[in-house]
Amino acid sequence: MERRTPPRTKEGWYILHDFRTVDWDAWRAAPDHVRERALEEGRAFLADCEAVDDAEDGDSAMFAMLGHETDLLFMHIRPTMADVEQVGRRFDQTAFAEFTERADSYVSVAEVSDYVTEAYFEEDEEVENAGLKRYLDQKLYPQIPDAEYVNFYPMEKRRQPEFNWYDLPFDQRSEHMSSHGDIGRSYGGKVSQITAGSIGFDDYEWSVSLFANDPANIKNLLAEMRFDPSTSKYAEFGRFYVGCRFDPHDLEAYMAG
Amino acid sequence: MERRTPPRTKEGWYILHDFRTVDWDAWRAAPDHVRERALEEGRAFLADCEAVDDAEDGDSAMFAMLGHETDLLFMHIRPTMADVEQVGRRFDQTAFAEFTERADSYVSVAEVSDYVTEAYFEEDEEVENAGLKRYLDQKLYPQIPDAEYVNFYPMEKRRQPEFNWYDLPFDQRSEHMSSHGDIGRSYGGKVSQITAGSIGFDDYEWSVSLFANDPANIKNLLAEMRFDPSTSKYAEFGRFYVGCRFDPHDLEAYMAG
Amino acid sequence: MERRTPPRTKEGWYILHDFRTVDWDAWRAAPDHVRERALEEGRAFLADCEAVDDAEDGDSAMFAMLGHETDLLFMHIRPTMADVEQVGRRFDQTAFAEFTERADSYVSVAEVSDYVTEAYFEEDEEVENAGLKRYLDQKLYPQIPDAEYVNFYPMEKRRQPEFNWYDLPFDQRSEHMSSHGDIGRSYGGKVSQITAGSIGFDDYEWSVSLFANDPANIKNLLAEMRFDPSTSKYAEFGRFYVGCRFDPHDLEAYMAG
């Protein structure tokens, strides 16, 4: 009945993935002036989100989604959980929201752990190395990468008799995380990611968002990871989404097909 | 085919977690006088709940939820199961209920067991120690802590060939519970909890509600517990919710985005 | 590839658990004369059911439910499956049905087996012992106990490599059933039950309905059973419901909150 050593973590900004379907029947049936007002309010809300007018800092982006009968993803990153709760709710005040339904969502917080950045935690929370500090800041206060495609999935580690991540000694977990990270790094320049913790906030333990200009790179990165023991033996996945980024000013073009 | 010794328990107040979505389309479309009456009736109901006007004793609180396409959580604690059945139903009589849909719910009862408070059960249900009595009363007749964030999840213990909680001897279970409780106590002052039994009342065996001013503490407490064998080997979780407390008088501000 | 001896069973009356949600929005919006007619037809239907006007024999009862977003349970016991099919359908003819939606249901038949009442089956279906006959009649032709609270859940026995009920010799199963029954009997006077078979009729193998004036007794009975090997190793449960009995004449009070 040995209790394993948990990783130490530091938390940064909170993230809301807000998935919506479009009510295309209502959209086709709406008179022009209703559509125009909806587009105007939708565009203004999304542009305000990208400009982070609603909070001290953060980032937001919009995506046209495929699959899962979902049309839109609004991804919001903000300093506090109360911030992301409110930005999600503010969208529902717009005339554009009438043409959407909530389809899915995910709540998580950007974090770093001492699996891979032990120095950070050992040195009394003082990061002297400037390169490390920049790396940690990117992890804790992420900006959404400028890429054509997005992928999202929630995941967790197994707690099974043969494959029990939470019963592995710290060193083995750290080694797994490092090997896992090597694969990610080998896709540097092709795929970038925002990973965030969600234990207690949503149904899985982490959310992963990948960004790439070629979606095949996303597939190949994840396929390669699947052969690494940290995944082949210890990972459990939720649903997988994929989509194409679009600018708030292209909302009208999006709605026109 | 040995039958294991069950814990002895004592039950206190009943708890209803009542999750709702807001029908924002209807809200935006409603004329002012309809909204005003809805807000008035909603505020009055929620304030009456907090004041426990409907029963001899108890507590209630309201939360703005994130994730799971759920907007509101009404948490009601009352002396009897009939009390919580009625308070849940009374909300549906208000004009505000028209702008909500039921999204989820959970029924449980506050309890203490002799896993950790054996003395209580040994001494013929007489608790002479004043400190112990206060502790037990807080467990059996809980008041909702005054904190900014709430977390809710249902859970149960596994009955699998390798990890069978219900086939462990009492002493081992008691040791697990004690080790598990140590982690909780190490977050004293940062996270407080209301735990309640639900075997026969709802689909899991317990409900857990955590309260904290910093949601990262909720995540870290639950992550740390995940490395304890009582969780890594014996726990199965349901869905996880998180939300922000709000005062009944802020219902109008909430609905305004 | 040994085939195990199945229990011999005798079947009695058929049981329909008919779960409904109330459409409170429609109810609040309905004019008084529509509500009055709905209440009148609802009350009349439910009173007719309790009086078993629609069949040769049986019993019916109504409950205000908590949890699972379900409001009402109509429990109907009748001599044939065609009887319960029709009584369920007849409700949908009433004006009250307009204010409800079907939420769940369960179909089963009261049965006795020779796990515990071997004598019954050995003696050429002749039961000479008057006490035994009364016991069997209560099992086969159950009347709904007069208690304040109801609990319902479907269950089945596992067919897994390590825990395979259907691969146990008859004697071991019989011993399990007897040990399981001992726990139930120890709650005599506090909790009574109606257990019915549903293999081929619905998704689980049995339905269990428990009745008690104190719901904590239902929880404690089921928790105690969970430590018995017949449950800890061999039982798989469906959803759990709990509710409060009410009289057809209190339908108006129920609908008024």
Add this chain to the structure above:
Amino acid sequence: MERRTPPRTKEGWYILHDFRTVDWDAWRAAPDHVRERALEEGRAFLADCEAVDDAEDGDSAMFAMLGHETDLLFMHIRPTMADVEQVGRRFDQTAFAEFTERADSYVSVAEVSDYVTEAYFEEDEEVENAGLKRYLDQKLYPQIPDAEYVNFYPMEKRRQPEFNWYDLPFDQRSEHMSSHGDIGRSYGGKVSQITAGSIGFDDYEWSVSLFANDPANIKNLLAEMRFDPSTSKYAEFGRFYVGCRFDPHDLEAYMAG
């Protein structure tokens, strides 16, 4: 990595199980002339189906269902898959369809295999034995038995480490099928069945439809089979339905409660 010998099969007619709920609210609200037209078109469609006016051969039957919030089952047997696709779609053209919603469905094809009728396949597809030919024809071109009650469930064989049907040698599978069939035959005269393959057509591997005048016989047959290793170790079941047959001309009586 040995590949096991699959059974040889011969396919006959295609089967569609088309499950519907009735929209009772719409039915109660409909004016008399709308109801009359709906009943007329519904009766005509169902009578045409029973008479197999839409294809070269086959059979159809209607059932009043219990449980699963489903009201009606239309079972259609036709020579080709295109036939059953069209007969399902033709119902939706009737005015009666407006008062129903699709609730579930299942697609399968009647088949015989050489697990139990090897001779058939050995002799160059020539069946000399007249009794065997009649048996095979009944299996391949089934007529719906004239019985009061129907049961339906989909099923499949397990592919697990300990219980892997698809890794058993042909002889063992054949022995299992034969033992399984013995139980079925012991209910001859009391329960008859239509079993059909659905690999690639629907989510399970077979559909089973049982017919009996006493539903207790259906339960007891399936319970007995559950103790046979072919089921206790190798079967996985989907949902179970039960219902009562009715004549197209009784559609009005059915809709009247």
Add this chain to the structure above:
Amino acid sequence: MERRTPPRTKEGWYILHDFRTVDWDAWRAAPDHVRERALEEGRAFLADCEAVDDAEDGDSAMFAMLGHETDLLFMHIRPTMADVEQVGRRFDQTAFAEFTERADSYVSVAEVSDYVTEAYFEEDEEVENAGLKRYLDQKLYPQIPDAEYVNFYPMEKRRQPEFNWYDLPFDQRSEHMSSHGDIGRSYGGKVSQITAGSIGFDDYEWSVSLFANDPANIKNLLAEMRFDPSTSKYAEFGRFYVGCRFDPHDLEAYMAG
């Protein structure tokens, strides 16, 4: 903690399976001129899709589906993921879309791997052999075969303690894939297929679409594969669909029953 060698892959065109239900109630109720415009726009959209007017290359086809309460499948193959995102969305702009609801969908990309075509990858992406090049082109840039029936299912490989595809050495996986392919080839001329990767794009790892003039061949091919270890031990399947191809010009006949 050995990391296994992943296959090298090359990606071709993207594929969207877009499943729809028909709203038959709305269709029956619609006035003639509304139906006519819907049919006209639906036919034009589908004919444009088949003619691939919306992208540089690709293919599209329409199917009348059975089962899963789904009526239509639109299968679109296009050079980029953005192409298939847009073609799916363009359908929702047509007046015909008003009579459909999205029921399911699947996103994947045609790919070849070096499990079976190692030469391709060894020779610096130069394919000298003309026959191999034609084979690879058919895999990467598939045209939808001209056959009466379609089958669709998503699948993935297991990552379990005993059956862990992702922990097998490359050679064993390659051998499995080759044995698996042998079965497929033995159905040459009877069943053709389009297989595509979907890791990171949708919930399973591959999508499979089979095409045949006799649906029994689809069933028998998949049944035979189920006895091959690559399936009996390592495959996990999603839902299975089956349907009949139809020409865009037959849309009116389809809607007329």
